[in-house]
Amino acid sequence: MDIRHRMAKRAAAYFSAGDIVNLGIGVPSLCNNYAAPGVMFHTENGLIGVGPLAEGLMRVESFCNANGMRFVPVPGSAVFDSADSFGIVRSGRLAATVLGGLQVSKGGDLANWARPGKMVGMGGAMDLVNGARKVIVTMELTAKGQPKILNECAYPLTGKACVDHIVTEQCVIDVTGDGLVLREILEGLTPDDIRRQIEPELLVAEDLTTLAA
Amino acid sequence: MDIRHRMAKRAAAYFSAGDIVNLGIGVPSLCNNYAAPGVMFHTENGLIGVGPLAEGLMRVESFCNANGMRFVPVPGSAVFDSADSFGIVRSGRLAATVLGGLQVSKGGDLANWARPGKMVGMGGAMDLVNGARKVIVTMELTAKGQPKILNECAYPLTGKACVDHIVTEQCVIDVTGDGLVLREILEGLTPDDIRRQIEPELLVAEDLTTLAA
Amino acid sequence: MSGKFRPKDEIVALFKDGQTIVHGGFANHGAPNALIDCVLESGARHLTLLGNDTGDPNETIGRLIHEGRVDKVIGSHIGMNAETVELVANGKIELTLIPQGSLAERIRCGGSGLGGVLTKTGLGTIAENGKQKIEVNGETWLLEPALRGDVAIVRARSADPYGNLTYRGTSRNFNPLVAKAAAITVVEADHLVELDELEPDRIVTPGVFVDMILAR
Amino acid sequence: MSGKFRPKDEIVALFKDGQTIVHGGFANHGAPNALIDCVLESGARHLTLLGNDTGDPNETIGRLIHEGRVDKVIGSHIGMNAETVELVANGKIELTLIPQGSLAERIRCGGSGLGGVLTKTGLGTIAENGKQKIEVNGETWLLEPALRGDVAIVRARSADPYGNLTYRGTSRNFNPLVAKAAAITVVEADHLVELDELEPDRIVTPGVFVDMILAR
Numbered sequence: 001m002d003i004r005h006r007m008a009k010r011a012a013a014y015f016s017a018g019d020i021v022n023l024g025i026g027v028p029s030l031c032n033n034y035a036a037p038g039v040m041f042h043t044e045n046g047l048i049g050v051g052p053l054a055e056g057l058m059r060v061e062s063f064c065n066a067n068g069m070r071f072v073p074v075p076g077s078a079v080f081d082s083a084d085s086f087g088i089v090r091s092g093r094l095a096a097t098v099l100g101g102l103q104v105s106k107g108g109d110l111a112n113w114a115r116p117g118k119m120v121g122m123g124g125a126m127d128l129v130n131g132a133r134k135v136i137v138t139m140e141l142t143a144k145g146q147p148k149i150l151n152e153c154a155y156p157l158t159g160k161a162c163v164d165h166i167v168t169e170q171c172v173i174d175v176t177g178d179g180l181v182l183r184e185i186l187e188g189l190t191p192d193d194i195r196r197q198i199e200p201e202l203l204v205a206e207d208l209t210t211l212a213a
Numbered sequence: 214m215d216i217r218h219r220m221a222k223r224a225a226a227y228f229s230a231g232d233i234v235n236l237g238i239g240v241p242s243l244c245n246n247y248a249a250p251g252v253m254f255h256t257e258n259g260l261i262g263v264g265p266l267a268e269g270l271m272r273v274e275s276f277c278n279a280n281g282m283r284f285v286p287v288p289g290s291a292v293f294d295s296a297d298s299f300g301i302v303r304s305g306r307l308a309a310t311v312l313g314g315l316q317v318s319k320g321g322d323l324a325n326w327a328r329p330g331k332m333v334g335m336g337g338a339m340d341l342v343n344g345a346r347k348v349i350v351t352m353e354l355t356a357k358g359q360p361k362i363l364n365e366c367a368y369p370l371t372g373k374a375c376v377d378h379i380v381t382e383q384c385v386i387d388v389t390g391d392g393l394v395l396r397e398i399l400e401g402l403t404p405d406d407i408r409r410q411i412e413p414e415l416l417v418a419e420d421l422t423t424l425a426a
Numbered sequence: 427m428s429g430k431f432r433p434k435d436e437i438v439a440l441f442k443d444g445q446t447i448v449h450g451g452f453a454n455h456g457a458p459n460a461l462i463d464c465v466l467e468s469g470a471r472h473l474t475l476l477g478n479d480t481g482d483p484n485e486t487i488g489r490l491i492h493e494g495r496v497d498k499v500i501g502s503h504i505g506m507n508a509e510t511v512e513l514v515a516n517g518k519i520e521l522t523l524i525p526q527g528s529l530a531e532r533i534r535c536g537g538s539g540l541g542g543v544l545t546k547t548g549l550g551t552i553a554e555n556g557k558q559k560i561e562v563n564g565e566t567w568l569l570e571p572a573l574r575g576d577v578a579i580v581r582a583r584s585a586d587p588y589g590n591l592t593y594r595g596t597s598r599n600f601n602p603l604v605a606k607a608a609a610i611t612v613v614e615a616d617h618l619v620e621l622d623e624l625e626p627d628r629i630v631t632p633g634v635f636v637d638m639i640l641a642r
Numbered sequence: 643m644s645g646k647f648r649p650k651d652e653i654v655a656l657f658k659d660g661q662t663i664v665h666g667g668f669a670n671h672g673a674p675n676a677l678i679d680c681v682l683e684s685g686a687r688h689l690t691l692l693g694n695d696t697g698d699p700n701e702t703i704g705r706l707i708h709e710g711r712v713d714k715v716i717g718s719h720i721g722m723n724a725e726t727v728e729l730v731a732n733g734k735i736e737l738t739l740i741p742q743g744s745l746a747e748r749i750r751c752g753g754s755g756l757g758g759v760l761t762k763t764g765l766g767t768i769a770e771n772g773k774q775k776i777e778v779n780g781e782t783w784l785l786e787p788a789l790r791g792d793v794a795i796v797r798a799r800s801a802d803p804y805g806n807l808t809y810r811g812t813s814r815n816f817n818p819l820v821a822k823a824a825a826i827t828v829v830e831a832d833h834l835v836e837l838d839e840l841e842p843d844r845i846v847t848p849g850v851f852v853d854m855i856l857a858r
Contacts, residue, residue, distance in 0.1 A: 086743025090539025299527025303755025
């Protein structure tokens with residue numbers, strides 16, 4: 001399994017049957033391949049019940065996800081307008097949202113929508129990180145050798161103190177009241193290998209798990 | 214025609230084809246008998262297209278007006294929830310609302326929902342007088358010999374400066390920027406007959422019309 | 427076909443003393459009568475009712491008033507129910523009156539993760555009392571804060587096992603708003619249908635808001 | 643079967659320089675493409691676009707960007723449209739970004755006679771800039787004020803002569819909100835149907851919000 005799919009599979013392990021989940025673009029969008037049966041997917045442009053990408057006659061304009069990709073709705077889908085869609089989001093009805101990240105702070109602040117001088121829009125991300133019961137960020141641990149997990153984010157924030165889990169290609173880190181906690185680590189790496197690539201202090205869970213490479 | 218029906222007919226003369234109108238209980242509810250073709254009726258409990266009172270198998274729980282009376286929806290009716298219903302009201306989409314009145318002030322304040330010490334609820338009246346493009350009050354000119362058109366209302370207000378037309382059994386009075394203006398008067402009465410029964414100053418329209426008794 | 431369909435005893439067990447029950451129904455129509463039975467059967471007392479009205483005496487939601495289960499009513503109108511009027515006059519029930527459109531929006535806010543809305547309705551009346559006035563671009567508005575309950579009781583026309591709901595006619599009015607505005611949402615439906623029997627475009631309340639549906 | 647159905651030339655005549663056009667559509671789906679043709683044909687310039695995004699370059703609503711008709715964009719995301727991004731970078735278009743859920747509520751307020759809503763979304767971010775923070779029972783909320791346009795352009799699935807509308811699938815998202823939020827609302831529909839052909843419970847936008855429907 002390639003790294004992107006491995007991260008998606010790990011993130012999807014946070015979902016349980018009956019959960020309604022919203023997936024961002026990129027790695028998060030791959031999570032639907034690994035979700036437990038009974039998980040349903042919300043797309044912020046107005047539907048719960050996103051199914052597989054559509055082919056043939058099922059490719060219609062009326063069933064598009066937030067990236068404009070055409071999909072087949074699953075049985076039991078429901079349609080709603082954007083006001084109701086974000087009512088679902090803000091009121092805590094989504095069990096989880098999975099998003100990409102540019103930077104995460106030690107306090108769980110997330111920056112994922114803009115770099116300074118390049119602000120093309122937050123879309124629904126600010127609502128999602130504010131409302132979903134669990135916010136899961138999938139990202140590489142570093143970008144061009146620079147840490148992405150920082151004491152404070154330098155880029156414009158998507159939300160304050162909103163991230164619960166950070167799933168990277170090397171490890172899983174939880175944001176807790178005590179600080180960042182290393183929860184899982186790739187086989188062959190040590191906590192200090194992770195510490196070298198992030199800025200904040202990193203605690204290690206007593207029951208640290210090892211992930212097979 | 215009895216007095217109540219005459220008042221209802223006069224109030225209904227303010228409606229034109231294409232108007233959506235909300236009617237209160239009592240005399241206002243009779244207006245639908247006299248409305249021009251193409252006027253549609255809104256009931257604040259969630260429907261545009263209120264038709265005649267239902268009989269036989271058409272008497273169903275699912276089509277009730279705000280007073281719990283069962284009606285038949287007309288062709289072209291639309292259903293909506295209470296939030297959308299008052300969205301229609303507040304945003305000025307109702308051409309008119311007709312309500313009963315306890316007191317109206319010279320500035321067009323309306324008191325119609327409560328007497329001091331007897332407050333059982335304003336229902337939708339405060340939204341209706343705030344939102345409808347034309348607020349028409351049908352009421353007797355006096356109650357037990359006491360004037361109901363006053364310099365200031367003594368009863369709890371439904372709305373400030375909201376009334377456009379007062380249709381009584383003796384006359385029609387408009388609320389204008391210049392004050393109250395007598396617009397129509399029942400055959401055999403003089404403006405001074407009206408003045409004796411109201412508290413504020415009363416102007417007389419240049420084109421005062423006489424209503425046949 | 428189980429999903430969120432639950433036997434009556436599980437639903438009766440949800441109701442506890444002191445809860446706020448947010449309820450659908452308007453002037454006796456569209457009321458969740460079988461769920462009102464469940465509240466009665468639970469024995470729960472000292473309830474707060476949040477909804478449009480309290481029905482007629484000992485009818486629909488008025489049965490909870492008649493049985494002395496209610497300490498507080500929040501609604502737009504109680505005039506149809508002489509029992510409520512009398513209990514309020516005697517200080518046995520605390521009453522909060524809210525203009526109907528503002529009530530609808532406040533319940534919607536409570537179910538939508540919003541803190542409140544700004545309206546003109548009630549400006550210059552006693553509906554202002556105790557509320558903030560907010561200026562936006564030189565205009566004055568009344569802030570109507572969010573309201574929600576502990577348990578929502580909802581009457582639907584059809585419900586599928588996921589809790590997707592449709593409504594019929596004016597029975598819709600407060601029901602879909604109420605369905606969103608509580609920690610636990612319980613539904614009774616005239617028709618229990620199979621998964622995929624409701625057309626997705628036709629669903630008014632998505633199942634994500636629903637916890638339990640009274641089974642038959 | 644005339645009602646609110648109108649020929650194209652009457653609709654083209656609605657659009658004027660400097661207007662705010664509030665538009666349905668999301669990432670090129672559910673967009674009112676025939677009405678966008680009408681805007682182009684009208685020659686109107688210096689427009690403000692209020693809607694979720696600006697589509698792809700020279701696609702759907704992006705055609706108005708491509709043709710240089712737009713001075714200002716209010717939306718949640720323009721990243722799909724490199725032309726918009728470049729025009730914003732060069733100072734040719736003024737951009738206001740709003741979180742998508744807040745944008746939906748602000749348009750809903752603009753169409754519902756409400757002044758604004760309180761949300762937590764955007765607290766602690768640049769979405770706070772220039773906005774009031776309001777305390778309600780000790781909690782802090784961000785006030786998102788109402789937004790509306792001069793003309794709304796809406797894409798529906800079906801429209802009857804009164805302007806009652808239904809939508810299909812995710813093409814619904816912003817369309818019913820937009821339909822309420824302008825001085826004049828114009829609709830194009832995939833299907834023009836007869837009066838009474840739409841079931842009352844199935845209607846999403848009641849005709850009271852609609853002024854004209856593009857005839858065929």
